[in-house]
Amino acid sequence: MQFLQNSRRIARVLKPITIIPEADLRFVSSASQISGSFQVRNHSSSTSSVSQGIDKCNHFHSNSLSFLIQRSHFSSEAAKLAGNPTVTVKELYDKIIDSANVKRSMPPNAWLWSLIENCQNQDDIHLLFDVLQNLRRFRLSNLRIHDNFNSNLCQQVAKTCVRVGAIDSGKKALWKHNLHGLTPSVASAHHLLSYALEHKKSDIMVEVMKLLKSNDLPLQPGTADLVFRICHDTDKWDLLAKYSKKFTRAGVKLRKTTFDVWMEFAAKRGDTESLWKVEKLRSETYNQHTLSTAFSCAKGFLLESKPEEAAAVVQVICQTYRDDKKSVVSTEFKKLVNEWPVDVIRRQTEEEDKKALAASLKSSIPSMVNALLSSGLTVNVDLDELYKNEALLS
DSSP states (O other): OHHHHHHHHHHHHHHHHHTOTTSOHHHHHHHHHHHHHHHTSOTTSOHHHHHHHHHHHHHHHHHHHHHHHHHHHHHHHHHHHOSOOOHHHHHHHHHHHIIIIISOOOOOHHHHHHHHHHOOSHHHHHHHHHHHHHHHHHHHHTSOOOSOOOHHHHHHHHHHHHHHTOHHHHHGGGOSSOSSOOOOOHHHHHHHHHHHHHHTOHHHHHHHHHHHHHTTOOOOHHHHHHHHHHHHHTTOHHHHHHHHHHHHHTTOOOOHHHHHHHHHHHHHHTOHHHHHHHHHHHHHHOSSOOHHHHHHHHHHHHHTTOHHHHHHHHHHHHHHSOGGGHHHHHHHHHHHHHTHHHHHHHTOSSHHHHHHHHHHHHHHHHHHHHHHHHTTOOOOOOHHHHHHOGGGOO
16 A cells, blocks of 8 residues: 555656656657556565656656757757848847857847847848847846837837838737737837838738737827828728728827828819818818818819819918919919829729719819919919810810
8 A cells, every 4th residue: 555655646746747848749658658657566566666767767758858958959040040141140149149048148238239230131130039039038037027128129120120121020019929028119010101101012001000909009190191191102092991980080180291191082083072071070170271181172172163162272372372382382283283184084983974074174174274363363384285185085
């Protein structure tokens, strides 16, 4: 009986060892077989033989686990060296890893900042993120620092990812739960959105917006400005309509430049219903028009065949701007007469709608110009170009 009790105790001691996550399942089954052999042994077995069995099992497990750790370490190191990182980044990486993992000393911050600044390609970014993970582990285990890295560094990491085109890595900077000690922020998201705007990638914008939502990052006016411009430049009115609702429901105060883009897009599509809804929202936020929103309203009146109202809006704009700004107004007016009609007609899907709109604008635009001339306003525009415009020829 005494021997059976001892055997059960031995089995209980061995159990926690056999379920270590890092160990291979083959070693778990081996340990179980050893434990089972102790339980079915003859009562005549001596206590010393049991001890020898335990020692052998522990030695076997220790060697196996050591082998696994070494193999894992070797594999991870080999993976890190794969690819083609730049020489400077690799040297800095080796110094930082050696300081943190071998010397057990926190490397100077200047090394990390220098590594970030010298990243040139995706392989450099892989080394950067591995350094961040190792430093986070070192801060936690050796310095008992549970906080993430400061926000300035996190934003710089996102900016660097964008600079080298490592967008998927940059998205990790927006993860609330990550192994790299990065704190997600809207500023980091703006770096990614700026990339999407520059390269006209609406799909990246959609992914970033999803990350903002899933990681509980607040929407901001700067976010809306970037999103609306991306939608405009990629001709994604449906996305703009979707995200405009999200921003307004979130109580975000849109910038004047955001309304400029929104109303210009609506006028370019010939969507007067949306245009006047946006104008109403704009007037509730800002008292005065910008040059862009005023001309968008003039375009809206022209779409509704109201040239006198359009002329009144343009006249107010001209009176508002000083003489040194008149050239800007003149440029916008020429765009309204000669460029905008082509865009808005081209966007109509039905051929009958195109013809009807062309006939309307061919009549309304000259009427607007004549109304401006009648009011004493000097207008520098060549109507002959309008009449020669193929888009207006029915």
